[in-house]
Amino acid sequence: DGCGHQAEALARLDDLDRQEAARQRVQRDDAAYAQARREDTGDSYLAYLGACADNGCGHHVEVEQALARKLKSATEQEKNRQAALDEALYTSAQRANTETAFRQYLNNCQATGCGHRSEASAKLAELEQKAAASHQAALDEVLYTSAQRANTETAFRQYLNNCQATGCGHRSEASAKLAELEQKAAASHQAALDEVLYTSAQRANTETAFRQYL
DSSP states (O other), X not given: OOOTTHHHHHHHHHHHHHHHHHHHHHHHHHHHHHHHHHHTSHHHHHHHHHHGGGGTOTTHHHHHHHHHHHHHHHHHHHHHHHHHHHHHHHHHHHHHOSHHHHHHHHXXXXXXXXXXXXXXXXXXXXXXXXXXHHHHHHHXXXXXXXXXXXXXXXXXXXXXXXXXXXXXXXHHHHHHHHXXXXXXXXXXXXXXXXXXXXXXXXXXXXXXXXXXXX
């Protein structure tokens, strides 16, 4: 018949081939997307996006949305994990209740969000203050005990002059003891002077000398 429509037939065949190829690409793309959804992991969705260019990436919007959800979920899970770890670290510091434990929490909590930074800092300051007070009290006790052992005016006066740095926990006792020793020293000095004066009168053995003593 002369094939008067050869060109149209060939064009139609090309068109049908293209349609078939497009249909197959859609099928492959749908299959790849279905596989990614079945696995439902970040890696499976990334694998779809990495391979879908030849098949038209017909589901890239859904896959990108799924990845965004996965990322958000993973971020929230990581935050929850960090918060739980931070809580555990702070609870451990609370149980130990030492300067070292709270200092260690503060030094390491950057990785867990430092959810208890303010409480730990306040507790550390409190413990440091208590330790300083305890050290002062112990030193004050040593200084006062040393003064007691010496039991001299000089020792108790030295304690009173230097105890501002240690809290003067024994100020009243030291002051009382110093006053007592000063009184005794004064009385002893008077008695000794009286003895000297009387001995002098005895040596002179005259009315004038004894009258002078009296």
